[in-house]
Amino acid sequence: MEYSQYDQNELVKMLDEERKAFKQLQKRDISVDMTRGRPESSQLDVSMPMLENAGGYNYVIDGVDTRNYGGLQGIKPARELFASIMGCKDDEVIVADGSSLDLMYTVVQFAMQFGVLGSTPWNKLKKVKFICLTPGYDRHFSICERLGIEMIAVRMRGDGPDMNIIESLVRxxxxxxxxxxxxxYSNPSGITFSDKVVERLATMKTAASDFRIFWDNAYVVHDLYDKGDKLKNIFDVARKAGTLDRIYAFTSTSKITFAGSGLAVFASSVDNVNAITNELFYKTIGPNKINQVMHVNFLKDLSNVKAIMKRHAEILRPKFELFNEKMTAVFEGDRYVTWSRPRGGYFVSLDVKTCAKRVVELSAEAGVKFTPAGSSFPYHIDDLDENIRIAPSVPTLEEMDYAVDVLISAIKQARMELVLRKIYHYDARA
Ligand SMILES: Cc1ncc(COP(=O)(O)O)c(C=O)c1O
Known part of the structure; x- marks a missing residue:
C-alpha cells in the first residue's frame, strides 16, 4: 500500500476509518502477551508423562545413586543423549540445570574473571568486545551490557552474518x-546459517587466541516441518581445523520438555569442558541429577526426541501459518512491510519501516503486547525503527487471529500517521 499517493484529506479520512475499525476490533476484549517465546500449556502437557512416571525410574546409574550430591558434568546417559543432539562426543558435554541462559551468563562471567584456558582474564583488559548479530536475541545483549562488554552490531543476511565483515572485525x-x-532458526529472524558461514566461522583467523563462538543452538531440533533446515556440524569443521577450543555451544530442553525446569547443556573441546567443570566446582556440588534421570528416561534417544518435537510442531505450525496467511492477504508484495517465514524455531521477525515503536504502542492499546521495539538490537538501538519480534507460540489460534488483526490495523495506522507527518507535516496524533 502506497499511502503517499493519497492527498492529505483522503489520508486523514482513511486513518479516521481505520481508527474506528480498531475500536470495533477491541470489543473482542482479548489480551495477548507475546513479549517472550513461551511454549503454550498444551506443549508442556506433552512432557507430563515424564513426571507421572517419575517414581518408577531407576535412579542408580553405573552404581551411583543420582539422588545424592556429585557428578558435576552430569550423568553419563544425559551426556550421551546431548552429544548425539549436538553432534559432538560424550566427553565434550556438560549437562547442567534448568536454563541455558544461566549457563551462558556463567561461562561469560568465568571468562571475564578467570580468562579461558590460561588467557588473561577479560576484565583485566582495557576493552572486551563481542560481535552481536542483528536482529538477535535480546538476552545475549543483556549479558554483554551487564558485564561491561562492548557490542559490535552486524546485520544478519539470508544465510547468516556477512562473513567478510566478521572476518575483518576479528582478524x-x-x-x-x-x-x-x-x-x-535464529531468534528472531528464523535464519539458519549456511554451510559456508559455519565453515568460515570455525576456520577464520582471529587476532585473539582466546576468541570464542557462543553457539547458542537453542533450536537444534525445533523444526516446524518434516523437512527442516540442515545446519552444518560446527564440531566436525572445527575438529578438522584444530579450532575446537573456539566453540562454546549451548542448548537446553526449555522448549522440548519444560521451560526453565529442564536441562541446560554446554558443549566444547574436552579442555574447555574440564576448565569449566573446574570453575563449576566452586559454584555447586553437582546438578539436579534426578531431573537428568527423568529426562533420559522420557527423551530416550535422538529419534524419540524428534518424535516429541513433531508433537510440538503440530501445535505450533498452525499459529505460524495463520500469522503468515493473514499478513500475506494484506501485505504481500508491500515493500514497507516484510516478515520471515521460518521453518522452525519460535519467532517471526517483522519489519515495518520506521514505525516499529508506534506499531508496538498501538497494539498494546488493544491488549496485544510485543517485545519492545528495538529489543533485538544491542543497546536497544534499531536505527531504522523497523523490527518487531513476533512469538506465535504464546496465543491460542483464536488469540492469534485477534493479535494479527490488531497488528495489521496498527501497521496501517502507524504508516498513515507517518506519511501524514513526513509528507504533509500534519500530526495526526495531536
Ligand atoms: C536463542 C535462545 N537462547 C536461549 C534461550 C533461553 O533458553 P533457556 O530457557 O535454556 O535459558 C532462548 C529463549 O527464548 C532463546 O531464544
Missing part, C-alpha cells in the same frame, strides 16, 4: 573476544 583486533550466534 586485527584482539579485543574482539566473542560472537553470539543462534545458528539454527
Amino acid at each position: 586485527d583486533d584482539d579485543s574482539v573476544k566473542g560472537i553470539w550466534c543462534v545458528p539454527k
